[in-house]
Amino acid sequence: MEFPRIHLRRRGPGRGRHARVAPVILGVLLLILMSGCSNAASVSPPRESKSATEPTPVQVDLSTLPAATTFGNTAAAPSDPAPRAATDGVVLHVKQELAVYDAPEGRAIARLPATQFKSPTWLPVTAERGDWARVLLPSRPNGSTGWVRVGTAKVEKARTPYLVTVDVEQRRLVVRKNGREVGSWTVGVGSPGTRTPKGRTFILASIRETVTDFSPIILPLGTHSKTLTSYGGGPGTVAFHGWPDPSVFGTASSDGCVRVPSDALHLLRSLPLGTVVLLR
Incomplete structure (x- = not known):
């Protein structure tokens, strides 16, 4: 090893x-x-950080969801549709644990903690749709992605x-x-x-x-x-x-x-x- x-x-x-x-x-x-x-x-830390306003939260029991970490397996997560493509550099800082969905307004499939290896959680954004962003996940299987709500105080966007x-x-x-x-x-x-x-x-x-x-x-x-x-x-x-x-x-x-x-x-x-x- x-x-x-x-x-x-x-x-x-x-x-x-x-x-x-x-x-x-x-x-x-x-x-x-x-x-x-x-x-x-x-x-x-990524630059150009900005916070958002808080909408009415979606009620999800995070304790029932698998963790989207390097230790976790998010088998229900959609696969990355463009695994060879660059992004526009937008990254998402998860400041509080939140749910990950299989589509905007879809089904909750995982939970994202605020830290990874005790470093703050920052994930690349690969697509945006209204108040939702598609991010790459660090869990197995490789290429896992998910959608998170970005119009909340739990996250902030920046650009690298x-x-x-x-x-x-x-x-x-x-x-x-x-x-x-x-x-x-x-x-x-x-x-x-x-x-x-x-x-x-x-x-x-x-x-x-x-x-x-x-x-x-x-x-x-x-x-x-x-x-x-x-x-x-x-x-x-x-x-x-x-x-x-x-x-x-x-x-x-x-x-x-x-x-x-x-x-x-x-x-x-x-x-x-x-x-x-x-x-x-």
């Missing part, structure tokens, strides 16, 4: 601010999850100018800002038996590693290995992370994660949560 043991810290909404160590029970859960990603690290693409076959990662390339690197990808999954996903969280030095930062994505049901007993979350041996860059040798050089990781960690990642 690629991940060492972990200890998690909570990050605040601003860049460079980190919170205290999470309770022991939560720490153990994350230890099982990725065997090595820890301490939520600073990530730039960044887009990350990874050409899995060419083993090339490119970061663009407002359509202009700002960085390009040769990276390592999944081996033939544990391929990096393709599709449209996003930067889910940022975790600071304090136990080992194989990667100072782990950036979990909203997607999972298709061949491994777990990494070290967890849900098999795919991530961006560094690697101490540069010979892995340009090879297909990981368990599905994307191994990146240190300067690429430095840039990636500064991108807003919710930034779209196209794995092609």
